[in-house]
Amino acid sequence: MSNAPVFIALQATEDMRAVIDAIVEDNPHATVHRYPAMVKIDAPGRLSIHRASVEERIGRAWDLQELQLGLISLAGNIDETEDAFVLAWH
């Protein structure tokens, strides 16, 4: 497992806001850059998105594949299950 930086860039839309808040909460080592209409989150080594944390914030059932609707770009190898979406360099 390398410590090389991974990132995810998301559109700053209503639904993605809950995702961004969940990422910030679950990844204290991450750095958040807020641009107009885009939020880019960098982290050394690893970045994870948990379905449960997003659902807590969005107030409804949330499918991890909804992430694609607001995804601009990402870097890292993806490990995706129904419950978590993890970025890391293997």
Place this chain on the structure above:
Amino acid sequence: MQIDIRTDSSVSPIRQTFAHIARRLGADKPATRYQEAMFDLQPVTSFHYRPLWQPQYELYDARRTRVVMQDWYALKDPRQYFYGAYVNARARQQDAMEKNFEFVEKRGLLGALPADVRDVLITGVVPLRHLEWAANMNNAAITAYGFGSAITQAAMFHTMDRLGIAQYLTRLGLVIGDKEAVEQAKTAWMEDMTWQPLRHASEDLLVRDDWFELHVAQNLVLDGLVYPLVYQQFDRYRSATNPAFSLVTDFMAVWYAESTRWVDATVKTAAQESPENAAVIAGFAFEWLDRFTHALRPLSLRLFGSDGEAELASAVDALNKRLSGLGLTRQSESGDHHE
């Protein structure tokens, strides 16, 4: 690997949200649509005239209930429904229900039922549409007399939901036996002894003044008995022989699970605010629990026959557990209502 992805950050918005939302959040940061469409929409000061029909109160007045809150905007909706989110969610559910009705009608699944099943559905379930109308009125009253747009906006959505459910029940009647079935259900509601205790209790509730009592009695206690009894227990009972009933009442089952989150969150927050609130709310809850348990007995016997007592008892047990989970205890058993 280095990818530099950025947008032109020399343009930054002057403010992230409205000033009154920023005061709520404690900083000028992006707010959710729900927060922007919910917080502080209702005026609280500088009212002009008092209402002629209730001169002891202002137009919007927190004293219309015995429940006291430091901040009425603590009663947030965990579903985060504002108009757009609510309408989209219900439109999707409506599409699914239309498909279900189409499926049932095309195959005539409810058109040619055995006489006993047909009778229990027409005189045991379809009359619930009148009970839904009472629920619609009660929630309209919560919307009208409640305090703070957090609870009143969610209550308005709840009001419309009840109208929709009443319409689905009417359609159930129409599918089973056309207009005559719906008329027969109305006659049952007005005259059949199965329904009279429930009609009496719900009419007594309609004229109560305290809007939080309406919320507790209708949305927590009455729905907390009727929905599990009819749309869960009776549904299981029926689906063994004819699953069509599950199809045309699917919305009610899903809606109950969803709206329970709102009801529980608001009641629990208000009860946790103070021991006085917990005592007032427990008073509402257990008074109406006793009344509605009694009122639902004939209906339960009608729906489940000899299993009626046991089925009702299991619904009451489940509701008792739910009430105690919300921090509500019977007054006579204990003078102490702390969490």
